[in-house]
Amino acid sequence: MASTPSIIIAAPQTPDSQVLANHIRDKFNAAIRMTAVSAELRGYLDVDCPDILIVDISAKLPEQGIEMVRELRRSHPAIIILPLIPASRRELVKQLLSLDVFLYLYTPIEPAETTIAITRALEHLKSQPKNSTSPQPREDVNFHGMIGSCRTMLRLFDLITRVAEDDDSTVLIRGESGTGKEMVAKAIHAQSSRSGKNFVPVNCAAIPDDLLESELFGYTKGAFTGASSNKIGRIQYADGGTLFLDEIGDMKPTLQAKLLRVLQEKEFEPVGGLKPIPVDTRVLAATHCDLEQLVSEGRFREDLYYRLSVVPLNIPALKDRREDIPLLIDSFVHGITGKRNREPFTFSEAALLALMNFEWRGNVRELENLVQHMSILFGGRQVEFDDLPDKFHHLRELVASIMAEPSTDLAPTGKPAESSEENLAQATNSIENIPWHEGQVDFRELINSFETELIVHAMKLTDGNKKEAARLLNLKRTTLLEKIKKKSLNSLWGE
Numbered sequence: 001m002a003s004t005p006s007i008i009i010a011a012p013q014t015p016d017s018q019v020l021a022n023h024i025r026d027k028f029n030a031a032i033r034m035t036a037v038s039a040e041l042r043g044y045l046d047v048d049c050p051d052i053l054i055v056d057i058s059a060k061l062p063e064q065g066i067e068m069v070r071e072l073r074r075s076h077p078a079i080i081i082l083p084l085i086p087a088s089r090r091e092l093v094k095q096l097l098s099l100d101v102f103l104y105l106y107t108p109i110e111p112a113e114t115t116i117a118i119t120r121a122l123e124h125l126k127s128q129p130k131n132s133t134s135p136q137p138r139e140d141v142n143f144h145g146m147i148g149s150c151r152t153m154l155r156l157f158d159l160i161t162r163v164a165e166d167d168d169s170t171v172l173i174r175g176e177s178g179t180g181k182e183m184v185a186k187a188i189h190a191q192s193s194r195s196g197k198n199f200v201p202v203n204c205a206a207i208p209d210d211l212l213e214s215e216l217f218g219y220t221k222g223a224f225t226g227a228s229s230n231k232i233g234r235i236q237y238a239d240g241g242t243l244f245l246d247e248i249g250d251m252k253p254t255l256q257a258k259l260l261r262v263l264q265e266k267e268f269e270p271v272g273g274l275k276p277i278p279v280d281t282r283v284l285a286a287t288h289c290d291l292e293q294l295v296s297e298g299r300f301r302e303d304l305y306y307r308l309s310v311v312p313l314n315i316p317a318l319k320d321r322r323e324d325i326p327l328l329i330d331s332f333v334h335g336i337t338g339k340r341n342r343e344p345f346t347f348s349e350a351a352l353l354a355l356m357n358f359e360w361r362g363n364v365r366e367l368e369n370l371v372q373h374m375s376i377l378f379g380g381r382q383v384e385f386d387d388l389p390d391k392f393h394h395l396r397e398l399v400a401s402i403m404a405e406p407s408t409d410l411a412p413t414g415k416p417a418e419s420s421e422e423n424l425a426q427a428t429n430s431i432e433n434i435p436w437h438e439g440q441v442d443f444r445e446l447i448n449s450f451e452t453e454l455i456v457h458a459m460k461l462t463d464g465n466k467k468e469a470a471r472l473l474n475l476k477r478t479t480l481l482e483k484i485k486k487k488s489l490n491s492l493w494g495e
């Protein structure tokens with residue numbers, strides 16, 4: 001499971017499904033998406049492959065609902081399925097359980113019940129042995145210039161490859177600013193059979209409304225004052241290739257309608273033109289805003305939203321894939337210093353810890369800018385904590401407390417330690433190996449190492465199931481979780 005679990009809620013847009021989504025959003029750190037219970041659901045799951053699917057079968061006849069769940073179980077065995085059924089139809093439970101569904105939920109939504117079901121589902125996911133068909137982290141991954149080796153990114157690279165093969169479908173790329181949405185769009189284009197033609201990016205937020213229409217659709221001579229000749233629009237410029245519409249949520253409704261026509265009819269009319277022009281342009285769109293919210297406020301056309309989100313791709317925020325930070329830094333340092341023909345610099349353990357614990361609201365762009373900043377202003381070989389800009393200094397205490405622990409899993413070279421387990425092996429001494437000279441025995445450090453070893457061993461014995469491991473160790477689960485966090489051991493279980 002990725003560090004942030006993904007949940008799809010397939011349900012009609014009702015107050016109940018909204019309550020459900022809001023409740024899960026409040027209680028769990030999970031990526032939630034909503035979709036309709038339609039014939040396309042299976043295809044949607046193929047590309048988006050969530051950890052958990054909550055599917056509302058209450059609108060269906062009982063046999064149809066049960067059949068649907070059976071089909072989903074068969075086609076997507078790795079996904080945990082939680083059917084939503086009306087409380088008045090409890091007789092369905094027996095049949096659902098015979099399909100080996102994990103749990104079920106009743107409508108109207110009962111928040112406490114939902115919390116229990118989702119908590120259990122997440123615990124179950126964590127306790128599963130890693131699925132051999134799901135991508136495993138590799139040492140170093142550079143996919144069309146995109147760096148990332150956590151599971152979420154590997155899954156994203158895999159999805160990009162599959163999406164690129166299908167040459168025509170619209171793709172909605174979602175992610176916070178600076179997460180790499182344009183990079184993803186470029187990768188889809190580069191990987192597709194359209195790569196020989198133009199990739200045309202348009203930032204809908206950066207172009208004033210009244211200019212955007214003629215930028216996209218072009219115009220004919222005399223269409224308005226100043227239109228002294230015909231002008232080809234970007235949609236046509238991308239004919240045979242790919243049009244990337246960044247910040248699609250900022251497009252005004254009249255243009256949304258025109259765009260929908262391009263997607264549906266594969267033709268358009270330039271401003272002032274009377275004859276439709278056929279065009280074969282693949283549209284990739286990106287947004288950092290909550291399009292569902294815009295749809296519900298009437299600011300974004302629902303039909304366009306469904307058309308665009310045939311294939312949704314979600315890019316994680318940098319704070320949700322902190323394990324990739326050393327890799328990204330390494331790549332940026334080498335890229336930037338290579339261009340400037342200077343020796344690469346490294347980050348001390350404390351500096352790297354600060355970077356790994358920073359909020360990164362600007363995501364990868366902000367990290368890249370930091371490395372750039374350091375390469376200009378810093379002349380030394382190793383960046384220390386105090387060399388970092390002021391905005392990192394509030395992390396001083398946190399870094400100090402992590403460093404006070406004898407084993408952290410970061411090497412001071414700016415790279416991840418070879419493996420946290422190797423670190424542990426080194427940190428854990430047997431009685432014979434202890435330097436029994438006066439002043440050499442560090443009692444607290446030795447106890448700490450032994451404690452770490454016990455935790456790692458218990459987690460191994462229980463396949464990473466923290467609840468089971470806590471039971472084995474006779475510890476409260478919360479105590480174990482706290483120790484794992486404090487010792488930065490989560491990375492051992494790919495979290």
Ligand SMILES: Nc1ncnc2c1ncn2[C@@H]1O[C@H](COP(=O)(O)OP(=O)(O)OP(=O)(O)O)[C@@H](O)[C@H]1O
Nearest residue numbers: 145146147148176177178179180181182183364365
């Ligand atoms: N995975 C990555 N690996 C390497 N560099 C990345 C990665 N993701 C983003 N970047 C870098 O971060 C910067 C921002 O990327 P990009 O413009 O694609 O983000 P975006 O999500 O489209 O941003 P915005 O929403 O602000 O337009 C670029 O310089 C890009 O090179």
